[in-house]
Amino acid sequence: MAGVSFKDVRKTYDNKIEVIHGVDMTIADGEFIVIVGPSGCGKSTLLRMVAGLERITGGEISIGERVVNELEPKDRDIAMVFQNYALYPHMTVYENMAYGLKIAKVPKAEIDQRVRDAAKTLELGQLLERRPRQLSGGQRQRVAMGRAIVRKPAVFLFDEPLSNLDAKLRVQMRLEIKRLQRELGVTSIYVTHDQVEAMTLADRLIVMNAGIADQIGTPMDVYDRPASVFVAGFIGSPAMNFLAGRVAEGGRAIELAGQGGARATLALARATTAAAGAAVAVGLRPEHLAPADGGPLELTVELAEPLGADSLLHGRFGESRETVTVRLPGHVRANPGETRRFTVDPGHVHLFDSQTGKRLADA
Amino acid sequence: MVENRPWLTVLSHAVVLIGLVIIAFPVWMTFVASTHDQQTMLRSPIPLLPGPHMVDNYVQILTEGYGGRFGSSKHTLELGWGPAKISITMSTIAMTMINSMIMALGITIGKIAISIIAAFAIVYFRFPFRMWFFWAIFITLMLPVEVRIVPTYGVVASLGMLDSYSGLIIPLIASATATFLFRQFFMSVPDELTEAARVDGAGPMRFFWDILLPMSRTTIAALFVIQFIYGWNQYLWPLLITTKESFYTVVMAVSRQANVVDSVPSWNLLMTMAMLAMLPPVLVVVFMQRQFVRGLVETEK
Numbered sequence: 001m002a003g004v005s006f007k008d009v010r011k012t013y014d015n016k017i018e019v020i021h022g023v024d025m026t027i028a029d030g031e032f033i034v035i036v037g038p039s040g041c042g043k044s045t046l047l048r049m050v051a052g053l054e055r056i057t058g059g060e061i062s063i064g065e066r067v068v069n070e071l072e073p074k075d076r077d078i079a080m081v082f083q084n085y086a087l088y089p090h091m092t093v094y095e096n097m098a099y100g101l102k103i104a105k106v107p108k109a110e111i112d113q114r115v116r117d118a119a120k121t122l123e124l125g126q127l128l129e130r131r132p133r134q135l136s137g138g139q140r141q142r143v144a145m146g147r148a149i150v151r152k153p154a155v156f157l158f159d160e161p162l163s164n165l166d167a168k169l170r171v172q173m174r175l176e177i178k179r180l181q182r183e184l185g186v187t188s189i190y191v192t193h194d195q196v197e198a199m200t201l202a203d204r205l206i207v208m209n210a211g212i213a214d215q216i217g218t219p220m221d222v223y224d225r226p227a228s229v230f231v232a233g234f235i236g237s238p239a240m241n242f243l244a245g246r247v248a249e250g251g252r253a254i255e256l257a258g259q260g261g262a263r264a265t266l267a268l269a270r271a272t273t274a275a276a277g278a279a280v281a282v283g284l285r286p287e288h289l290a291p292a293d294g295g296p297l298e299l300t301v302e303l304a305e306p307l308g309a310d311s312l313l314h315g316r317f318g319e320s321r322e323t324v325t326v327r328l329p330g331h332v333r334a335n336p337g338e339t340r341r342f343t344v345d346p347g348h349v350h351l352f353d354s355q356t357g358k359r360l361a362d363a
Numbered sequence: 364m365v366e367n368r369p370w371l372t373v374l375s376h377a378v379v380l381i382g383l384v385i386i387a388f389p390v391w392m393t394f395v396a397s398t399h400d401q402q403t404m405l406r407s408p409i410p411l412l413p414g415p416h417m418v419d420n421y422v423q424i425l426t427e428g429y430g431g432r433f434g435s436s437k438h439t440l441e442l443g444w445g446p447a448k449i450s451i452t453m454s455t456i457a458m459t460m461i462n463s464m465i466m467a468l469g470i471t472i473g474k475i476a477i478s479i480i481a482a483f484a485i486v487y488f489r490f491p492f493r494m495w496f497f498w499a500i501f502i503t504l505m506l507p508v509e510v511r512i513v514p515t516y517g518v519v520a521s522l523g524m525l526d527s528y529s530g531l532i533i534p535l536i537a538s539a540t541a542t543f544l545f546r547q548f549f550m551s552v553p554d555e556l557t558e559a560a561r562v563d564g565a566g567p568m569r570f571f572w573d574i575l576l577p578m579s580r581t582t583i584a585a586l587f588v589i590q591f592i593y594g595w596n597q598y599l600w601p602l603l604i605t606t607k608e609s610f611y612t613v614v615m616a617v618s619r620q621a622n623v624v625d626s627v628p629s630w631n632l633l634m635t636m637a638m639l640a641m642l643p644p645v646l647v648v649v650f651m652q653r654q655f656v657r658g659l660v661e662t663e664k
Contacts, residue, residue, distance in 0.1 A: 053558050074564030086559035090577040099573070100563035147563075 002064030002077070002154040003029045003187060004050065010058030011045055011211075019045055021211045022059065027204075030185045032178075036198035037208035038234070044159055046208070047191045051080050051157050063154055074104075079148035080157040084164060085140045087132040087147075093119075094128040097146045111150075118146040121180070138169045145180070156181070158190040162197065174200060195235055199223070207231045225350075229357040232283045232350055238312060241289075241324040244354065245282045247274045254282055254349070256297075257320065264296055264318065269346040270362040274353070280360060283350035286312070286327040295343030299326060304334040313340070390641075396634035397421070404630040420635040424456050456636055459613040462531075463595055464643060466612060469532035470594035475586055478538050479579065482545030483571055487557070497546070504539040509599065516603055526607045535600060541586050548582045549575065580654075588651045592644045613640040 004027040011020035020042045027033050035043040048054040050061055052073035060067050068076045079100075087096050094115055101111045119125050122142045132140055141161060148156055158177070162170045178201055181188050192198055198205055199219045207215045207222060207230075215227035226232035232240045244257040251271040256264045266282065274280060289297070297317050305312040311332040314325050326342060334340065351360040392411075396404055399414035484490075485497050508515075515534050524530030552575070560570045601612045611619075617636050621628060 051558075051562060053561065072564075073558075073562045078562070080559070080562045082555045082559060084553060084555050086553065086555035088556065088559075088574055090574075090580075099565075103564040103569065147559075 003027050003031070004155055004189065005062045006059065007062075008059035009046070009049065009056060009061055011042070011049060011054065012057045019211050020049075023206075023213050025206065025213065025216055027187060027189070029187055032181050032188045032190065032201060032203045033206060034190045034192060034198045034202035034204075035206045035208055036192055036195060036234075039193060040210075041208040042211040043191045043193075043206075043208045047157055047159055047189055050076075050155070050189060051078055052076050074100075077154040078157055079151045079153040079155075080159065081141075081144045081148050081161045083160045085132070085144040087140060087143055089132055092129050092131055093124060093135070093143050093146075096132070096143055097150050100147065100151050114150045114152070115146075118149045121149065121183075122146050137165050138173060141165065141173055142176075145177070149180075149184070154187065156186050156188040158188065158192075160192055161190075163192070163194070170197075177201065195237060199235070205235075207234060209234075225359070226283070227359050229281055229283070229352045232352070236285055238286045238325045238327065240283045240285050240350070241322065242352075243282045243284065243317065243320060243322055243324070245280050247272060247276050247278045247280060249276050251276060254280065254351070256282065256317070266296060266344065266349055267346045268349055268351075272351055273361045274351070279354040281352040281354045281357070283352060284324075284344055285348065286325045288344055288348040289326045289342045290344065291328065292341060292343035295341040297342040297344070299324065299340045299342055301334045301338045301340065302336055304332065306331055306333075393634045393637050393641075396630050397638050399631050401629045401631050405627065416631065420631055421639075424454070424632055424635045424639065426454055426457075455608060455611075456613070456616060456639070458609065459611045459616040460639060460643075462528075462610060463612040463614065463640070465528055466531045466597065466601070467591050467594035467643070469528065470535050470597075471587055471590040473532060473536035474538040474541050474590050475583055477536055478541035478586075479545050479576075479583075481542045482549055483575065485542075486546055486549040487567065487570075500537075500539050500542050502539075503537065504543070508535070512599065512603065519604060525604050526610050528610075530604050531597075531601055531610065531612075535594065535597065538590070541590070544582060544586065545579065548579060552578065584651050584654045588648055591647045595644050 006023045006025050009020060009023045010018060012018045023046060035046060037043045045054055049056050050063075050068075052068065052071060056069045060069060062068060063076055063078065073080075088099065091099065097115045097118060098111045101114065106114075115128075116125075119128055122145060124139070124142055124146055127135060127139060127143075132143065135143065141164075144161070161177070162173050165173060174197055177190075181201075190197075190201060202219050204217060205215070205219055205222050206213050209228075209230045215222055215231045217225075217227075222231060222235050226235060226240075229242065233242070245254040245266070246257065248255050248265060251274065252268050254266045254268065256266065272280075299313065299315045299317055301313050301315040302323070303314040305314070309329070311328050311330065312325055313328065313332065313334055314323060316322070317324055352358060353360055392409075395410060395413050397420055398417035399410060400416045400419075403410060403414060481500065485493060519525065519530050519534055522530075524533070556574065557570065560574055565573060596614060597612065598614050598618070601610070601615055605611055605615075613636070617633065617640055620633050620636065
């Protein structure tokens with residue numbers, strides 16, 4: 001059992017291109033951390049640096065009290081679950097799970113005990129003599145997890161473990177991973193590009209963008225107070241709408257560009273620190289827009305998508321260029337060209353600096 | 364392909380049958396000749412059906428030998444060292460069969476062992492001139508053995524390896540084809556598997572023995588078949604470097620018997636030898652084919 005800490009961790013490849021630009025964070029013992037981000041953001045690289053599969057070219061990673069920069073993967077007290085399971089095809093399920101222990105020269109009786117315990121936890125008891133190719137995707141995934149569990153590591157590392165499963169199985173395995181992690185209480189780092197997985201599994205999220213940890217926080221924190229335009233757009237589905245606007249006199253309201261008239265002004269719950277007249281990006285989540293007669297936002301519908309539980313309306317506000325999405329509960333019918341008026345709770349208006357993309361602080 | 368044209372079916376079957384006859388007929392004639400006595404074989408017409416002397420011929424070849432100038436003497440093979448030494452006395456033909464077997468197995472096993480290790484080094488390790496070495500090996504594919512046979516002979520002779528099993532085997536062991544095949548196979552092994560082994564604590568050699576080698580089973584089986592036949596059918600090289608009968612291979616022996624000048628060749632015995640010479644490669648193909656197919660079926664699921 002141990003926490004993990006990152007101190008200004010950097011990765012530079014041989015061609016001098018830096019892909020991780022200094023990550024700092026401390027993961028508590030037993031915490032479930034999810035690293036989420038688009039492909040190419042460096043999330044897998046970061047995980048592989050913890051595993052010891054990529055060299056750490058700058059900074060320090062510690063597991064427990066130990067700096068692991070120069071340790072071989074086997075000496076780091078970690079276990080990893082790979083995206084394609086990486087089971088040894090010529091070994092049975094039992095042999096797959098026992099292999100690491102066999103190399104570590106654990107006594108036979110103990111290996112047997114540990115493998116059978118893990119098999120019981122994962123309901124693999126009937127499958128121990130099978131070979132990986134005789135298993136379904138979900139079963140293979142469980143064997144891969146079993147192989148990690150039997151090692152009794154200080155840290156579990158998951159590299160997009162569910163991305164090869166179909167949607168239904170993914171939900172099931174997601175719950176299983178969560179349950180297992182709770183039961184075992186092992187510190188876990190989980191990489192995914194799927195935000196639903198990220199939101200549901202994580203105690204804390206790391207949202208990565210182009211080699212930088214844009215935001216680190218609890219899922220609700222990240223959802224309610226995204227630290228940047230990138231995070232705001234990445235977390236939440238459908239994605240947040242962004243509109244160009246200016247801070248009004250007194251800093252307690254925003255005038256939206258391209259809307260004209262007094263109605264295109266959004267009130268803020270708290271005054272912003274930005275100067276009056278400053279250009280800002282206004283973020284509004286599709287689910288926070290509520291229909292209201294005489295509301296400040298007039299949507300010209302371009303397309304309606306009924307999803308059953310919800311309906312999505314796509315269109316534009318006034319003459320603005322940005323397309324926006326509105327999510328309404330239940331069945332809503334709307335014809336292209338129709339206009340509807342919406343309002344938004346002042347507490348749900350997000351403001352970002354239009355230059356840096358960073359969230360603007362409240363006064 | 365679903366086509367329903369009767370004449371096409373007839374034609375394609377005819378082509379297959381003609382091909383089969385062309386290929387199988389000489390083999391059939393060899394077999395037929397090995398079942399008659401010498402007089403029948405010297406009379407015209409040559410029989411097309413098996414005769415009654417099959418057992419006699421095979422027993423004679425395996426115990427007495429061919430007779431005549433070459434191959435009538437008995438040979439003693441000594442195995443082991445010191446007190447564990449055993450001697451087996453046998454006919455020349457049996458002796459050449461054993462020589463061929465030693466040579467073919469030596470070449471096959473040597474080739475597979477050396478090329479799998481070379482491919483392992485090239486694919487999994489980073490060292491200076493790695494690709495240079497690969498291309499150096501690869502380029503030897505372009506040169507057939509015959510082209511470099513004279514310098515090779517020179518090297519082997521000056522190393523004192525003439526008339527020895529090592530002289531028969533070692534110069535033929537290096538194989539660009541096998542190295543190349545193993546390299547292609549290793550490159551298709553997912554990186555994740557290598558990484559999983561590293562996380563499990565397997566060092567490079569452990570990874571090689573426990574994971575790479577068992578996974579290469581089908582490739583090894585395929586190469587075994589090809590290389591065994593290659594080794595067994597070697598003719599020019601053993602002809603060059605052996606001067607003692609006790610190192611002759613069976614392919615050489617058959618050819619020598621066919622070329623006798625001072626007497627009429629005993630076609631029946633000669634063909635018996637040819638049949639015996641054909642047997643081991645056929646057995647290897649039949650036996651390894653099963654392994655090979657089983658391996659393919661297993662990974663396919």
